[in-house]
Amino acid sequence: MSQTDTDHPVLTLAMAVNQALDVAMGLDEKVFLLGEDIAEPSGGVYKVTKGLSTKYGTHRVRKTAISETAIIGAAVGAAIAGHRPVAEIMMFDFIATCLDQVTNHAGKIRYMSGGQTPVPLVIRTSAGAGRGFGAQHSELLEAWCVHTPGIKVVVPSTPADAKGLLLTAIFDDDPVLFIEQMMMYWDAKRYGGPVPPGDVRIPFGVADIKREGSDVTLVSYGRQVHDCLATAEKLAADGISCEVVDLRTLVPCDEATVLASVSKTKRAVVVHEAVTRCGFGAELSSRIHEELFGELAAPVQRVGGANTPIPYATNLESDFLPQVADIEAAVRRITG
Amino acid sequence: MSERPDAPDRDTLLAMFEIQSRIKLCDERFRSMLTSGQIQLIYYSPRGQECISAGWGVHLRPDDYVVTIYRGLHDHLAKGVPLRELWAEFLGRATGTCKGKGGPMHITHPESGLMVTTGIVGSGIPIANGFGLAAQLNGTDQVTVVNFGDGASNIGAFHEGLNMAGVWKLPVVFVCQNNLYGEHTPMAMSTPVEYISERAASYGMPGVTVNGNDPVATWKVMGEAVARARAGEGPTLVEARTYRFHGHLMGDAMEYMDKDERKAAMEADPVPAFRAWLLDNGHATEEQLAELEETITAAIDDAVEFAMNSPYPDADELYTDVYADLTVSK
Ligand SMILES: Cc1ncc(C[n+]2csc(CCOP(=O)(O)OP(=O)(O)O)c2C)c(N)n1
Numbered sequence: 214m215s216q217t218d219t220d221h222p223v224l225t226l227a228m229a230v231n232q233a234l235d236v237a238m239g240l241d242e243k244v245f246l247l248g249e250d251i252a253e254p255s256g257g258v259y260k261v262t263k264g265l266s267t268k269y270g271t272h273r274v275r276k277t278a279i280s281e282t283a284i285i286g287a288a289v290g291a292a293i294a295g296h297r298p299v300a301e302i303m304m305f306d307f308i309a310t311c312l313d314q315v316t317n318h319a320g321k322i323r324y325m326s327g328g329q330t331p332v333p334l335v336i337r338t339s340a341g342a343g344r345g346f347g348a349q350h351s352e353l354l355e356a357w358c359v360h361t362p363g364i365k366v367v368v369p370s371t372p373a374d375a376k377g378l379l380l381t382a383i384f385d386d387d388p389v390l391f392i393e394q395m396m397m398y399w400d401a402k403r404y405g406g407p408v409p410p411g412d413v414r415i416p417f418g419v420a421d422i423k424r425e426g427s428d429v430t431l432v433s434y435g436r437q438v439h440d441c442l443a444t445a446e447k448l449a450a451d452g453i454s455c456e457v458v459d460l461r462t463l464v465p466c467d468e469a470t471v472l473a474s475v476s477k478t479k480r481a482v483v484v485h486e487a488v489t490r491c492g493f494g495a496e497l498s499s500r501i502h503e504e505l506f507g508e509l510a511a512p513v514q515r516v517g518g519a520n521t522p523i524p525y526a527t528n529l530e531s532d533f534l535p536q537v538a539d540i541e542a543a544v545r546r547i548t549g
Numbered sequence: 550m551s552e553r554p555d556a557p558d559r560d561t562l563l564a565m566f567e568i569q570s571r572i573k574l575c576d577e578r579f580r581s582m583l584t585s586g587q588i589q590l591i592y593y594s595p596r597g598q599e600c601i602s603a604g605w606g607v608h609l610r611p612d613d614y615v616v617t618i619y620r621g622l623h624d625h626l627a628k629g630v631p632l633r634e635l636w637a638e639f640l641g642r643a644t645g646t647c648k649g650k651g652g653p654m655h656i657t658h659p660e661s662g663l664m665v666t667t668g669i670v671g672s673g674i675p676i677a678n679g680f681g682l683a684a685q686l687n688g689t690d691q692v693t694v695v696n697f698g699d700g701a702s703n704i705g706a707f708h709e710g711l712n713m714a715g716v717w718k719l720p721v722v723f724v725c726q727n728n729l730y731g732e733h734t735p736m737a738m739s740t741p742v743e744y745i746s747e748r749a750a751s752y753g754m755p756g757v758t759v760n761g762n763d764p765v766a767t768w769k770v771m772g773e774a775v776a777r778a779r780a781g782e783g784p785t786l787v788e789a790r791t792y793r794f795h796g797h798l799m800g801d802a803m804e805y806m807d808k809d810e811r812k813a814a815m816e817a818d819p820v821p822a823f824r825a826w827l828l829d830n831g832h833a834t835e836e837q838l839a840e841l842e843e844t845i846t847a848a849i850d851d852a853v854e855f856a857m858n859s860p861y862p863d864a865d866e867l868y869t870d871v872y873a874d875l876t877v878s879k
């Protein structure tokens with residue numbers, strides 16, 4: 214667990230992602246990056262790819278036109294031809310312009326070819342509300358891709374997880390959607406954490422219990438894991454003990470760890486930033502009910518974003534997001 | 550029809566005729582078996598467009614890449630996808646190119662360099678750039694040929710794809726097989742330029758329109774485009790004008806097509822015309838061509854028998870090949 218690691222330097226999420234890209238490019242010539250504005254001097258709009266084009270050349274850190282379909286299409290073809298492209302979609306919402314390449318092609322080509330042509334690419338994207346970008350630059354759309362067989366989906370919550378999972382993603386033989394919540398990029402105080410150097414990979418499909426507890430299981434991923442931890446801390450003062458399970462990868466999903474935790478606590482709250490309706494939490498909740506119905510002390514609760522587009526005004530944007538208070542209320546509803 | 554000073558050597562001419570005949574005879578077999586009810590599938594006939602695939606086919610090496618579309622039988626055959634596996638895939642059998650899991654709209658046969666067949670209009674274009682980019686990064690001189698229709702030149706993927714290829718000077722030949730219709734819509738109703746090749750101007754690459762029913766002219770234009778790509782000089786957009794003999798898909802009533810226009814196009818059928826030209830100009834004898842056609846017919850007989858006698862995929866195949874390493878269930 215990253216919280217207990219004091220041996221390694223504390224990095225931000227952006228620095229950890231940068232380090233993973235650097236390590237992967239150093240290890241394997243077939244790894245290359247493509248996306249808008251990712252090369253020097255800017256090194257990406259969030260500076261996540263800073264320095265990489267200088268180190269590896271602009272043939273491997275390829276700045277593209279504003280052309281998402283061309284970016285993902287080129288990544289698909291190059292991946293089939295044996296490369297390991299890491300494509301960047303600047304913001305998750307923009308994936309709507311190239312979803313055909315993501316779902317119909319990256320996601321289905323291995324299957325349609327009877328396994329002859331794997332598509333080992335990564336799509337990195339930044340996402341999330343909280344920065345006043347409004348409805349078209351703030352969404353979390355992981356459910357779209359979780360719903361498409363053939364694509365793996367990763368949402369890290371800490372810098373160490375981001376680095377380890379991104380390295381695994383790059384060397385994985387399937388297309389991987391890697392979601393980075395931009396609120397965490399450069400906020401070392403709230404979201405920074407120690408990161409081990411070198412080629413340290415974290416396997417997919419292994420959830421991380423970020424806090425142990427006995428009364429209720431909070432299942433989450435990405436930035437909201439931190440909100441769950443804050444809720445757990447708060448409720449501990451009232452004698453309610455929360456276990457926080459960080460899924461880390463949604464496809465594959467470590468259901469075994471979730472079910473083991475909930476069968477211990479008998480109660481679960483699933484938490485994510487994406488809108489609640491048909492969000493990944495709906496799937497999780499359903500799976501928990503299917504497997505543990507008779508054992509549950511209360512129905513599984515869902516906490517997610519409001520079922521609305523994301524508003525601009527600070528107060529409304531904050532109301533849109535699932536907050537610690539919402540998670541706390543959900544826990545209290547079932548621990549009564 | 551007189552001799553052409555611009556014609557290639559006899560071997561190349563015969564190689565083109567071989568590809569054309571393979572396509573024509575294969576298509577005829579599919580349509581007759583569909584009509585008689587021996588087989589059932591959604592079938593997009595490429596009949597009428599044979600010269601185009603043969604035109605690039607003879608310029609490509611086995612390690613060159615081809616990307617095509619649902620109307621792709623002619624392209625599959627021109628790139629050398631073997632008949633048995635191709636027929637078996639069309640019939641959804643375990644012995645097919647993709648174990649029966651892709652079907653006619655998704656033929657893939659990497660050993661032949663047939664990399665992707667897509668059912669989404671225009672989407673192969675950006676993917677072809679990826680193959681071109683791989684060759685460029687690897688420093689090989691492999692060429693990628695991507696085929697699509699006139700209708701596809703109106704979708705965003707076409708424009709984004711050509712733009713990227715133009716900026717990066719990718720070794721890709723964009724082959725627009727302009728059969729004058731996109732589904733039920735004539736080109737003039739969907740496309741405000743007279744020649745699709747004009748669109749190349751926006752993307753910093755040469756655009757050429759050629760009579761795609763003229764095998765010699767098509768061979769020449771394709772040869773120049775392939776050579777340009779192979780030499781690292783960048784992409785070309787080739788618009789090859791042709792005609793779709795049998796409508797959008799098998800069973801199409803074709804009410805939206807002009808009967809006389811179609812009749813005239815079919816009377817000018819490019820494959821028999823090329824055959825007659827080869828004979829008239831002494832490039833081949835009747836016996837030679839008849840033998841070639843018999844050989845192809847026998848190979849088709851064999852492929853049909855192979856496919857019809859092949860098993861359907863095992864039930865377990867539903868769940869394989871979704872991911873490299875994850876188990877999937879219902
Ligand atoms: C993106 C997309 N839109 C619509 C369709 C349905 N559709 C299939 S083929 C076709 C016509 C395409 O015409 P063209 O590009 O000229 O190719 P052709 O069929 O004539 O070879 C359409 C509209 C599709 N497959 N994909």
Ligand SMILES: [Mg+2]
Nearest residue numbers: 698699730731
């Ligand atoms: Mg057409």
